[in-house]
Structure formats: structure tokens, C-alpha cells
Amino acid sequence: MFLFVTRYLGFLKSVPTLGWAFDGWLKLWVLIKKPEILDWMDEIEAEVLKWENTTSVIHKYGGMQFNYRDKEIGHIHSNGLLDMLLSRSVKQSLMQVGRVEHHHSFINTGWISFYMHNADDKEYALKLLRMGYERLVVKSGVRSSDSLPTFKSI
Incomplete structure (x- = not known):
């Protein structure tokens, strides 16, 4: 259903707060059908906020957005869909593995999309977010004191 709405009704995202309303409906649906996704989202948020200079905000179309120094690392819609920006070469490598x-x-x-279906997917989503975090840390020229994984560790 999410893909149907984004593909055929995507023009509605320009209506103020409609994206948030749709995401609220998604959250309610997930709460009924697969509530563990909401727990995983909370766990991901708690972990990402431990990383230096990160914040979380409501994404402009609903869901939870993670930022590093006001630059978006990625966002998770309330149905467990992680969207984030990587380089095109990293995206192609990840797509060859078949998980994104x-x-x-x-x-x-x-930009990639990754759906969380189980607890292993939650861990993989964290690794992807960490990769996006590292990309932004390197781009900013600020050195993080955290030890960060590389693409090869995923």
C-alpha cells in the first residue's frame, strides 16, 4: 500500500501535514499488525542518538529523521522503511548483495530503501545508518571519536 500511495498519490505530499497524517495512519496499522517494528524504531533512535552530533526530528513527510549536524543521515517511515542517501557506487554494491x-x-x-521485517533487519538498518553517519562525518571534515564500521563490515 505504501508504494501505491507514493507512486500514484505522491502529488498529495505538497498538501501541508498530509504526509504526517498518512504516516500516523501507517503507525496505527503497524501497531495492530506488527508492533515490534515500532520497538525496533525506538531502539534504533536510542542508538543513533548516542553518536556524536546526532539529532532526531520528525521527517517532512512523517516518520523519524536522523541528522548529523543538521544534515540528514536517513529517515524511517512508520512502516519500518528506512530511506537514506549514499553514494551511487555504494548503493550499487549494496544492491548487488540484495538487501536494499x-x-x-x-x-x-x-538514495536507497530498506524494509525492516525482523530483528536482523533492525541490526542491518543500524549498520546502514552508521555508514551514512560516517559519510557525513568524513564530508564535514570533523573527526569523530567513535570507531566506525566500513562498508566491508556490512
């Missing part, structure tokens, strides 16, 4: 997909709207970019 093209972003549901930005196909020919470095």
Missing part, C-alpha cells in the same frame, strides 16, 4: 532497493521515488540517485 532503489528508493521508492528517487531511483536514479544514491
Whole structure:
């Protein structure tokens, strides 16, 4: 259903707060059908906020957005869909492994989508977010005191 709405009704995202309302409906649906996804989202948020200079905010279309120094690391919609920007080469490498997909709207970019279905997926989502965090740390020129994994560790 999420893909149907984003593909055929995506033009509605320009209506103020409609994205948040849709995401609220998704959250209610997930609460009924697969409540553990909401627990995983809370666990991911708690972990990401331990990393230096990170914050979380409500994403402009709903869900939870993680930032490093006001730059988006990625965001998780209330249905457990992680969207984030990586380089195109890293995206292609991850897609060859087969765990991530093209972003549901930005196909020919470095944006990826990853659905969480189980606890292992939650851990993989954390690794992806950590990779995005590292990309932004390196881009900013600020050195993090945290030991960060590389792409090869995923």
C-alpha cells in the first residue's frame, strides 16, 4: 500500500501535514499488525542518538529523521522503511548483495530503501545508518571519536 500511495498519490505530499497524517495512519496499522517494528524504531533512535552530533526530528513527510549536524543521515517511515542517501557506487554494491532497493521515488540517485521485517533487519538498518553517519562525518571534515564500521563490515 505504501508504494501505491507514493507512486500514484505522491502529488498529495505538497498538501501541508498530509504526509504526517498518512504516516500516523501507517503507525496505527503497524501497531495492530506488527508492533515490534515500532520497538525496533525506538531502539534504533536510542542508538543513533548516542553518536556524536546526532539529532532526531520528525521527517517532512512523517516518520523519524536522523541528522548529523543538521544534515540528514536517513529517515524511517512508520512502516519500518528506512530511506537514506549514499553514494551511487555504494548503493550499487549494496544492491548487488540484495538487501536494499532503489528508493521508492528517487531511483536514479544514491538514495536507497530498506524494509525492516525482523530483528536482523533492525541490526542491518543500524549498520546502514552508521555508514551514512560516517559519510557525513568524513564530508564535514570533523573527526569523530567513535570507531566506525566500513562498508566491508556490512
